[in-house]
Amino acid sequence: MHFAMPPRKTSRPPPYAVRNARSSFNPQYLIPRDRLRRVVLAILGFLAAVWTLRWMFGGGGEIGYESAVAGSGAPVVIVTVFDEKADKGWVGRVKRNREEYARRHGYATFFNTTSNYNIKTSPLSWSKVPALRHAMTLHPTSTWFWYLDSTALIANPSVPITSHILSPAKLEKHMIVNEPVVPPDSVIKTFANLKGERIDVVVTQDREGLSVESFAVRRGEWAKYFLDAWFDPIYRNYNFQKAEGHALEHIVQWHGTILAKLALVPQSLINSYAKGADPSQQGHYKSGDLVASFPGCDKGGKRSCDEEMKPYFEEIEKRKGAE
Template identity: 65%
Template sequence: MHFAMPPRKTSRPPPYAARQSKSIGIPPALRNLLRDRLRLVLAVIAAIFTLFWLLGRSSDGGSAVRLKAHAGSGAPVVIVTVIDPTADRTWTEKIKKNREDYAKRHGYSTFFPQNDDYPLKGAPNSWAKVPALRHAMTLNPTSQWFWYLDTTALIVNPSIALQSHALNPSKLEKLMIVNEPVVPPDSVIKTFGNLKGDRIDVIVTQDKDGLCQSSFVLRQGEWAKYFLDAWFDPIYRSYNFQKAEAHALEHIVQWHGTILAKLAMIPQNAINSYVAGPANAKNGKYTEGDMVATFFGCDKEKRNCIDEMQPYFDNLEA
């Protein structure tokens, strides 16, 4: 007599078996609803943690950057001046008004951060101009040019528009000083002689000692971000250069061909005439009619910027 053998068990159940086992318990519709709700809760928790993190950074004793929640003015030129909160308030308000009046006249915009808005890690406050420009670019993504103007400088001929005066490519090519030492008098690194105005991204001047930071112009773009990041490198800030960011700038211009290839050096009196200080002997001394009067060092060495600038303020207000 033969008995029927029981069916053999397999370790590979047919597909329907798996589907059948999953159907036991929570219905699929309810399971999907719970999963979606869980995702929503996790997203809300992540958003709350992010919000608290941002609030903590913004209230960090002034060391974090004070961001503004706007997309910028769209102005073709943004004038950036870093304010020292410990300086005389009356003077700094006059400086700000000087830029604002000029900007309103030509359809430009202004940005006035404070030097304690940025974590400089013990470096001199003069370094703040570098992150301030990066900050201004972030706030004004549709603006093309950013003009850094130090508090020791005044726009004394507001009728001159920066765009037509120095930024127009054909005009810029006529102003460019080529085949000249980057650092006078005998640097072996010289400005390029075959650059086109529409390829320039940073415009600087030179006094008798070297490249100036009182007044310079930078074009918006990825190259500008690279340039500012290279300039603000922690190594340079900690290197203890004698003239801080000024010597760091000269270093990167001379040692990085990618920077020199985008740089135009123009006559000092085009945007940075010195009323006092080490003016370029050829073209640096202020004369009436110049666009900018710079009182180099008036905030140091027991001098008084207000006293030195007051006659020029009076002329502008007359």
């Protein structure tokens, strides 16, 4: 079988091409060099003035604006989303738990309800992802955004999360390397040679997989990509058994650009389970841990977040009184 060969290109243009090019040239359309220079300079000056005004008044490109002020706000913003149907008294106590901690360490807080995010028929737990983007918009100069589920408490308010785990040195010290992303036998493992200053998302895992009750994301262009990828409608409509939790496991294992920015840290550092973990396991809450988490306490039935958290609230008050 023979295939038609494409015509060869030649470095010698046909005579008619040269004649047409010459015949179309008309000196009267040339712009004098001095005038052309003035026009170009005027255009550049106009564009520079527009860019400067947009940058000064916050209407310009987000990248330029962030590069000038990033890191000048609260170092950490604590983000929590509540079900609007939750008990108002309990919601108030959880908010105060975050607010008092934030005031103590110079952080900020961001609270919202699940109904304010358009997640359509997806589980309400998906609302944490747009809530983080929302918080980043309202706090454009902050660095870290710590999502802490409403089913978790800051149990040791004296511990600042910045020096506790978010500093590059602490991340390098504590990150779990060369371990399956999804235990016990995922073939995708955490990278072994990551530097702390390159980490943009900090998560924990329990014996079943990645946990999404308490995790931190560093603000930046990469964070927007990460959150947008996570919130993709394909994943929200896929009907994962654990909704956004399993979706996160999927993108971490299939997208090297995400795994390369992720630090997996021991659960006890930011997400100890007060309920739902074997006391012999490393992730079980011990007195002095930063966070006490009660996963599933908001699912109804015989469990109650307010009742399960009550002794921890009392312990926090005692600790404050002793300081």
